[in-house]
Amino acid sequence: MEMCFYFYIVCCFLILFSKVSTAIDTISLSESLTDGTTLVSNDGSFALGFFSPGTSNNRYLGIWYHSKPIQTVVWVANRINPINDSTGVLKIESSGRIVLQIRNTAVWSTDTTASVENPVLQLLDSGNLVVRNGNDGNPENYLWQSFDYPSDTMLPGMKIGVDLRTGFARRLSAWKNWDDPSPGDLTYGVELEGIPQMGLRKGLQKYSLSGLWIGNGFSGIRNVRSNPIYDYQFVWNEDEVYYIFSLKNKSVMSRVVLNQTESVRKRYTLKADTRTWMLFSIRPSDNCDKYIVCGPNGNCDNNELPVCQCLTGFRPRWPERWNSSDYSGGCIHSKPLNCQRGDAFITISKVRSPDITNPWVNKTMNIKECRAQCLRKCSCMAYANLNFTCVMWSGNLVDIKQFQSDSDGMDLYIRVPASESELKKKAKVKLSIIVATVIAALLGFLSVVCYIRRSRRKSKGESEDKNVYNKENKDEEEDLELAVFGFRTIAQATDTFSFRNKLGQGGFGSVYKGTLANGQEIAVKRLSKSSGQGLNEFKTEVKLIAKLQHRNLVKLLGCCIHGDERMLVYEYMPNRSLDSFIFDQTKSKVLTWSKRFRIICGIARGLLYLHQDSRLRIIHRDLKSSNVLLDSEMNPKISDFGLARTFGGDQTEANTNTIVGTYGYMAPEYATDGLFSVKSDVFSFGIVLLEVISGRKNRGFYHTNISSNLIVHAWRLWTEGKPSDAADDFLVETGDLPELLRCIHISLLCVQQHPEERPSMSSVVLMLGSHNELPLPKQPGFLYYNKPFEADSSPGKEGSSSRNEISLSLLEAR
Ligand SMILES: *[C@@H]1O[C@H](CO)[C@@H](O)[C@H](O)[C@H]1NC(C)=O
Ligand SMILES: *[C@@H]1O[C@H](CO)[C@@H](O)[C@H](O)[C@H]1NC(C)=O
Ligand SMILES: *[C@@H]1O[C@H](CO)[C@@H](O)[C@H](O)[C@H]1NC(C)=O
Ligand SMILES: *[C@@H]1O[C@H](CO)[C@@H](O)[C@H](O)[C@H]1NC(C)=O
Ligand SMILES: *[C@@H]1O[C@H](CO)[C@@H](O)[C@H](O)[C@H]1NC(C)=O
Ligand SMILES: *[C@@H]1O[C@H](CO)[C@@H](O)[C@H](O)[C@H]1NC(C)=O
Numbered sequence: 001m002e003m004c005f006y007f008y009i010v011c012c013f014l015i016l017f018s019k020v021s022t023a024i025d026t027i028s029l030s031e032s033l034t035d036g037t038t039l040v041s042n043d044g045s046f047a048l049g050f051f052s053p054g055t056s057n058n059r060y061l062g063i064w065y066h067s068k069p070i071q072t073v074v075w076v077a078n079r080i081n082p083i084n085d086s087t088g089v090l091k092i093e094s095s096g097r098i099v100l101q102i103r104n105t106a107v108w109s110t111d112t113t114a115s116v117e118n119p120v121l122q123l124l125d126s127g128n129l130v131v132r133n134g135n136d137g138n139p140e141n142y143l144w145q146s147f148d149y150p151s152d153t154m155l156p157g158m159k160i161g162v163d164l165r166t167g168f169a170r171r172l173s174a175w176k177n178w179d180d181p182s183p184g185d186l187t188y189g190v191e192l193e194g195i196p197q198m199g200l201r202k203g204l205q206k207y208s209l210s211g212l213w214i215g216n217g218f219s220g221i222r223n224v225r226s227n228p229i230y231d232y233q234f235v236w237n238e239d240e241v242y243y244i245f246s247l248k249n250k251s252v253m254s255r256v257v258l259n260q261t262e263s264v265r266k267r268y269t270l271k272a273d274t275r276t277w278m279l280f281s282i283r284p285s286d287n288c289d290k291y292i293v294c295g296p297n298g299n300c301d302n303n304e305l306p307v308c309q310c311l312t313g314f315r316p317r318w319p320e321r322w323n324s325s326d327y328s329g330g331c332i333h334s335k336p337l338n339c340q341r342g343d344a345f346i347t348i349s350k351v352r353s354p355d356i357t358n359p360w361v362n363k364t365m366n367i368k369e370c371r372a373q374c375l376r377k378c379s380c381m382a383y384a385n386l387n388f389t390c391v392m393w394s395g396n397l398v399d400i401k402q403f404q405s406d407s408d409g410m411d412l413y414i415r416v417p418a419s420e421s422e423l424k425k426k427a428k429v430k431l432s433i434i435v436a437t438v439i440a441a442l443l444g445f446l447s448v449v450c451y452i453r454r455s456r457r458k459s460k461g462e463s464e465d466k467n468v469y470n471k472e473n474k475d476e477e478e479d480l481e482l483a484v485f486g487f488r489t490i491a492q493a494t495d496t497f498s499f500r501n502k503l504g505q506g507g508f509g510s511v512y513k514g515t516l517a518n519g520q521e522i523a524v525k526r527l528s529k530s531s532g533q534g535l536n537e538f539k540t541e542v543k544l545i546a547k548l549q550h551r552n553l554v555k556l557l558g559c560c561i562h563g564d565e566r567m568l569v570y571e572y573m574p575n576r577s578l579d580s581f582i583f584d585q586t587k588s589k590v591l592t593w594s595k596r597f598r599i600i601c602g603i604a605r606g607l608l609y610l611h612q613d614s615r616l617r618i619i620h621r622d623l624k625s626s627n628v629l630l631d632s633e634m635n636p637k638i639s640d641f642g643l644a645r646t647f648g649g650d651q652t653e654a655n656t657n658t659i660v661g662t663y664g665y666m667a668p669e670y671a672t673d674g675l676f677s678v679k680s681d682v683f684s685f686g687i688v689l690l691e692v693i694s695g696r697k698n699r700g701f702y703h704t705n706i707s708s709n710l711i712v713h714a715w716r717l718w719t720e721g722k723p724s725d726a727a728d729d730f731l732v733e734t735g736d737l738p739e740l741l742r743c744i745h746i747s748l749l750c751v752q753q754h755p756e757e758r759p760s761m762s763s764v765v766l767m768l769g770s771h772n773e774l775p776l777p778k779q780p781g782f783l784y785y786n787k788p789f790e791a792d793s794s795p796g797k798e799g800s801s802s803r804n805e806i807s808l809s810l811l812e813a814r
């Protein structure tokens with residue numbers, strides 16, 4: 001009897017309690033969430049609370065589907081810091097920060113947002129946990145949201161992709177296993193190399209790519225547009241690139257989840273009236289979905305035996321090996337190409353696009369122009385036209401998959417030696433010669449006209465220089481929206497370039513601080529007349545720099561042209577440069593580890609933007625601590641693109657006669673052979689990273705002992721198993737040690753001797769942002785460092801530059 005009574009009481013409590021908890025979807029300042037209680041979204045779809053995964057006894061804070069019989073967790077907060085008892089408490093602070101604590105120690109927390117009057121934590125019906133200002137009229141103004149930090153599950157309305165303005169990436173990462181939600185090495189997100197697409201990675205290796213977006217789906221995924229459950233979109237614009245899906249009918253749910261054990265991405269669906277999740281799709285769905293199964297120029301076809309076929313016009317490079325199922329050698333052209341005498345194209349249909357690393361893209365080109373363009377470029381091996389985006393591939397074509405159904409894949413046009421009748425081809429060649437001659441004549445005529453007009457304008461005098469600049473610009477295809485400052489304005493702002501206002505002197509000119517009439521502070525780079533830059537080159541540079549806009553790049557406000565004089569006007573950075581902090585005994589204490597880590601991430605994102613995301617693709621070539629400026633909030637901004645040289649779409653490496661850069665930051669292959677690439681920038685980034693961690697200048701080590709510069713030192717400590725000794729003691733004592741060690745590890749990966757072994761900046765950004773295992777670094781590239789360094793000696797000044805900066809390299813936009 002008694003038992004029954006107690007049972008009854010307990011039941012009442014439970015019912016009462018569950019009633020209470022369904023009513024609550026928010027926590028405000030004075031409230032908290034303890035283990036055993038849950039927040040439930042308004043419509044009852046999702047719950048937030050503590051749970052133990054699988055057979056584990058650890059407690060995690062997570063979000064799961066509320067009303068489902070089997071707990072399906074979709075998000076975990078403290079993935080890598082489990083709580084081992086039930087004392088966890090979730091709170092929101094007045095700064096808008098969410099903190100998960102045990103006995104007043106934070107286990108997990110979000111970044112501090114700006115101070116908020118009435119911060120509210122709310123679990124939305126979408127499964128998104130958000131922080132917003134309770135007093136803000138717009139409830140969609142999130143200060144923080146869990147959708148920005150996905151775990152292993154993608155929900156409707158979630159964007160998986162990259163914010164191109166900030167470089168912020170949202171990627172899924174699998175749970176290690178059923179019992180452990182910490183991130184495994186299987187991740188899913190946008191691949192930014194070339195044209196964006198979606199892809200799975202295992203560690204840093206590509207594992208399965210979606211192929212290019214072809215308007216109604218991805219070329220590498222069977223078209224499921226007409227499915228009754230969900231709709232999807234891939235968005236790529238100037239600001240962001242992401243994949244998103246939405247439910248067609250709210251009564252059928254759908255989610256995408258990664259599974260580390262099986263190395264797959266699965267989509268499940270659940271009808272309201274059923275109790276179990278049904279598998280809807282799985283990727284990779286067959287062997288051909290895996291990355292590069294068939295080697296170069298192979299075509300993976302699951303309906304053929306063997307699955308690997310050579311593309312039409314190609315034959316196996318090594319027939320014996322090919323016959324014994326070793327496809328790694330791939331295929332080569334059956335007959336050699338002959339670019340001069342004219343090649344032809346054949347169409348292969350229903351295929352997944354080849355992977356793109358060095359694409360050439362034109363967003364407003366029809367298929368005919370695209371074909372002509374590809375034919376002219378001897379390195380162009382294939383082209384495709386996706387809704388007026390012309391895409392061309394150079395080099396080997398890899399990762400192609402053959403589909404069977406007409407609704408899948410896309411058309412790809414592959415370059416082959418012309419096999420049609422010689423006559424036909426000759427006629428074509430003749431015709432194209434005639435056309436080319438006519439075009440050349442026209443162009444010549446036009447340029448003469450332009451030249452005459454230009455010199456007439458020039459002779460009208462300087463007073464009109466502003467107008468000339470604008471008018472000429474209008475002739476060009478892209479209108480440059482850039483302020484052109486009058487010389488008088490600049491002279492006034494800088495007190496006629498007074499010595500007091502001088503911030504620095506470099507090989508290419510001086511930098512002055514100025515204050516405009518409206519009070520805005522500016523930095524003026526007055527290029528020396530000896531820089532040899534003509535008006536056109538200057539304009540190219542200005543246009544180039546103006547196009548580069550990123551949170552972690554110094555912003556170009558405008559320019560000024562006065563006779564021979566050329567000036568660039570930048571935003572002014574009150575905190576000067578990174579080296580003025582990290583190498584200064586007292587000021588260095590301002591930069592705590594968390595601030596330094598933020599700075600490192602910022603530099604990495606800025607550089608990634610230069611390398612990949614900006615439309616121009618730029619190698620900086622002179623990245624160093626003194627070229628990283630800090631704004632009033634200590635946000636890093638990379639400066640000095642005066643040395644950057646853009647490189648064409650299919651050119652990632654170049655050889656240069658004029659070495660610009662600063663010894664001590666230069667990669668060995670660049671310092672000795674003048675070979676620069678994105679990977680030489682990665683090397684410089686590695687040095688900057690080491691400097692930020694150690695608080696020491698690379699040169700400093702060199703001068704005291706020839707054989708022990710900063711890299712040698714760090715490498716030695718690494719091999720001796722005490723890498724943390726490379727860091728500033730003050731950081732080791734006060735900072736996040738695992739994060740610090742991770743950064744040392746990453747810096748050593750960046751300064752490896754062989755450029756191809758160094759990670760790309762996109763990998764570096766991934767490494768900084770995740771906890772996945774890193775590869776072991778190989779021997780760093782310090783062996784070539786056997787000439788005295790001449791690192792710059794004027795610290796902390798915008799535009800300061802070393803004597804090694806021989807010249808201002810010419811800039812070419814694509
Ligand atoms: C739980 O973790 C704390 C430190 O976080 C430790 O002191 C304690 O011994 C652990 N308890 C158990 C049961 O493992
Ligand atoms: C991955 O899939 C396996 C096999 O279906 C399953 O046992 C395991 O629980 C899954 N892992 C996760 C983290 O869901
Ligand atoms: C093609 O491009 C246009 C303009 O860029 C866009 O509006 C349209 O939606 C695109 N069509 C497809 C099928 O992607
Ligand atoms: C959604 O699905 C339910 C149940 O299958 C159906 O009754 C309803 O009509 C559907 N709603 C729409 C808008 O299609
Ligand atoms: C490979 O196999 C094909 C078809 O079975 C055969 O014709 C060819 O001779 C084989 N080549 C070599 C090198 O074994
Ligand atoms: C793209 O193609 C169009 C048409 O041929 C051409 O006018 C334009 O200059 C090209 N744009 C780029 C960036 O090459």
